[in-house]
Amino acid sequence: MRLLTHNMLSSNIKGVTNGFPLRIEVEKVVEKQVEINHDFLRNIFPKIDWKAFFDASRVMGYAELPEEAPEPLVLESDLEFLRKFHHALLELHLEEGALVCPETGRKFPVNKGIPNMLLHEDEV
Amino acid sequence: MWYLCVFYHRLLDYRKPEVESLADLFGAFEDKQSPDFATRNRVLEWRLPKHHHPDSPFHFVNLPSEDVARNIANRSILVKGIYELWGEGSSFEELKEAVTSYPDERKLPYLESESTFKITVDSFGKVMSLHEQKERIWGLSYIPFKGRVNLKNPDHNFWLMETDDNATNNGLPPVVQRRIFFGREVGGADRKLIPTYQLKSRTYLGPTAMDAEMAFLMANQAQAAPGKLVYDPFVGTGSILVSAAHFGAMTMGADIDIRVVRDGRGPDCNVWSNFKQYGLPMPIALLRADNNLPPWRHGLKEVFDAIICDPPYGVRAGGRKSGGRKLLKGVVGPYTVPDDKRADHIPSTAPYSLLECVHDLLDLAARMLVMGGRLVFFYPVLREDDSVEDHFPEHPCFKLVATSEQILSSRYGRVLLSMVKTSSYTEELALAARIKHLEFKENHTKWLENGNLHSSVFSPADVESGDLKVSKESKPKYRGKYV
Numbered sequence: 001m002r003l004l005t006h007n008m009l010s011s012n013i014k015g016v017t018n019g020f021p022l023r024i025e026v027e028k029v030v031e032k033q034v035e036i037n038h039d040f041l042r043n044i045f046p047k048i049d050w051k052a053f054f055d056a057s058r059v060m061g062y063a064e065l066p067e068e069a070p071e072p073l074v075l076e077s078d079l080e081f082l083r084k085f086h087h088a089l090l091e092l093h094l095e096e097g098a099l100v101c102p103e104t105g106r107k108f109p110v111n112k113g114i115p116n117m118l119l120h121e122d123e124v
Numbered sequence: 125m126w127y128l129c130v131f132y133h134r135l136l137d138y139r140k141p142e143v144e145s146l147a148d149l150f151g152a153f154e155d156k157q158s159p160d161f162a163t164r165n166r167v168l169e170w171r172l173p174k175h176h177h178p179d180s181p182f183h184f185v186n187l188p189s190e191d192v193a194r195n196i197a198n199r200s201i202l203v204k205g206i207y208e209l210w211g212e213g214s215s216f217e218e219l220k221e222a223v224t225s226y227p228d229e230r231k232l233p234y235l236e237s238e239s240t241f242k243i244t245v246d247s248f249g250k251v252m253s254l255h256e257q258k259e260r261i262w263g264l265s266y267i268p269f270k271g272r273v274n275l276k277n278p279d280h281n282f283w284l285m286e287t288d289d290n291a292t293n294n295g296l297p298p299v300v301q302r303r304i305f306f307g308r309e310v311g312g313a314d315r316k317l318i319p320t321y322q323l324k325s326r327t328y329l330g331p332t333a334m335d336a337e338m339a340f341l342m343a344n345q346a347q348a349a350p351g352k353l354v355y356d357p358f359v360g361t362g363s364i365l366v367s368a369a370h371f372g373a374m375t376m377g378a379d380i381d382i383r384v385v386r387d388g389r390g391p392d393c394n395v396w397s398n399f400k401q402y403g404l405p406m407p408i409a410l411l412r413a414d415n416n417l418p419p420w421r422h423g424l425k426e427v428f429d430a431i432i433c434d435p436p437y438g439v440r441a442g443g444r445k446s447g448g449r450k451l452l453k454g455v456v457g458p459y460t461v462p463d464d465k466r467a468d469h470i471p472s473t474a475p476y477s478l479l480e481c482v483h484d485l486l487d488l489a490a491r492m493l494v495m496g497g498r499l500v501f502f503y504p505v506l507r508e509d510d511s512v513e514d515h516f517p518e519h520p521c522f523k524l525v526a527t528s529e530q531i532l533s534s535r536y537g538r539v540l541l542s543m544v545k546t547s548s549y550t551e552e553l554a555l556a557a558r559i560k561h562l563e564f565k566e567n568h569t570k571w572l573e574n575g576n577l578h579s580s581v582f583s584p585a586d587v588e589s590g591d592l593k594v595s596k597e598s599k600p601k602y603r604g605k606y607v
Contacts, residue, residue, distance in 0.1 A: 037351055040352075120471050
């Protein structure tokens with residue numbers, strides 16, 4: 001599971017007010033290379049919740065992202081930032097671990113890189 | 125400028141929508157822009173050759189430039205070729221007159237002595253012997269070709285195409301009079317994609333994996349391209365995402381069945397291996413999620429450039445959603461799974477009717493697609509007397525831009541719907557959509573028993589008297605969309 005995915009997911013258990021962001025429990029992190037596409041990065045940047053993304057990257061063991069989200073204009077020219085953004089967004093994988101609901105503590109397992117977001121019968 | 129567009133004679137309903145969609149992708153409508161997505165009228169001008177039936181593979185289309193024409197043709201799956209027409213006629217004399225009077229400044233640049241060329245002779249509705257083909261090539265000697273012939277890789281490829289007034293015409297009503305075309309090829313589909321990606325050699329298949337040709341058509345309707353993010357909420361084995369990835373898009377998929385998406389049939393036989401097989405970039409995310417209760421964070425919207433999918437119609441694969449059948453019907457009260465069993469618990473799922481599934485899909489797409497983004501999906505239809513159900517699900521955020529039917533059996537078919545998002549998602553629109561959905565359910569889907577097609581498709585044929593048989597046999601064998 002990549003941080004892009006993590007940035008989109010929340011715990012939608014019945015009764016939970018705000019299930020985002022899910023806390024990451026790491027068991028195994030893998031780095032996988034992905035070809036960089038600057039247009040894609042520029043398009044997706046405004047959709048990212050930066051605080052959640054920054055915190056998650058720390059948990060995954062990557063410390064090079066700036067804490068404050070840069071101005072969108074930065075992405076037009078700062079290739080170094082784009083590379084770091086790309087790396088944290090798409091090249092860090094949580095292979096095994098769990099995503100934890102911030103309100104109930106319920107764990108959504110991540111196995112073989114795939115998060116299981118299905119709710120149990122009593123959470124629906 | 126008007127070009128001759130010759131299609132492969134199959135999937136008739138899919139031909140023009142594909143060209144229209146690619147024309148939009150390659151900027152054919154740039155100068156007709158209006159800021160409002162809803163009022164943009166992005167439709168090409170088409171004309172039929174004299175004496176031809178609309179199902180004919182030959183059409184004239186008006187495109188803004190040769191570059192656009194080439195891009196459309198080369199990316200398409202159903203365009204055999206787009207040609208700059210140098211002449212046409214009902215006889216070879218008429219053709220000669222037309223070609224000789226075609227302006228020299230359009231012809232001479234392609235007849236130069238330093239270039240290489242080839243002439244292909246083709247016919248529709250009949251077969252020509254090699255001798256007949258050669259005769260026709262020699263008949264073109266009035267054109268001042270100065271270059272050298274190169275049959276393998278010519279700079280310029282000229283085509284001489286004939287449709288004849290034979291009684292049979294590949295299943296179409298006969299062409300009234302012979303028509304001959306001569307043109308310079310601008311581009312054509314790369315049909316080699318189909319054997320390369322054919323399901324027969326796919327590593328990981330499922331019973332409803334999308335056929336390669338159709339998957340590419342879907343990706344073209346969705347305008348998958350580099351830099352775009354494409355999502356399939358019913359990803360299964362990833363067959364649709366493979367074609368989107370081939371065209372350079374980033375892909376993402378979800379499925380409610382964890383075994384299909386996470387495990388596959390083993391470490392070398394799963395969704396990832398399908399992408400590895402073709403050297404395509406892997407999907408950036410695969411997750412197990414229920415479309416009925418999606419896991420997206422509140423406030424997340426306008427993230428996907430396209431959503432392409434084949435929802436379960438309940439015929440060969442039924443949809444599922446969270447909840448448990450008995451629970452949802454109130455037969456059992458809500459139960460809690462004991463803690464020690466939670467980790468490996470597979471939550472029960474309940475049947476998910478086609479309509480509810482489509483409504484959820486429209487709601488998801490309305491929220492998660494960017495403005496101008498495309499939703500492309502199949503919707504099953506019952507065929508009665510060769511006429512097709514033309515009431516399709518709607519949503520106030522979308523404009524329907526294409527419907528293409530594929531006949532699957534004498535009883536049912538599926539229609540590929542392409543919709544463009546034209547308004548932002550709001551709570552009011554979501555509510556209006558829900559009302560529309562309930563209305564649609566009431567009025568247009570009596571034929572769906574239990575919300576699914578299964579019984580309509582698989583119930584034994586009505587036992588009627590010989591009348592039925594007689595009427596079916598006496599109907600003309602026009603193949604039309606069976607092709």
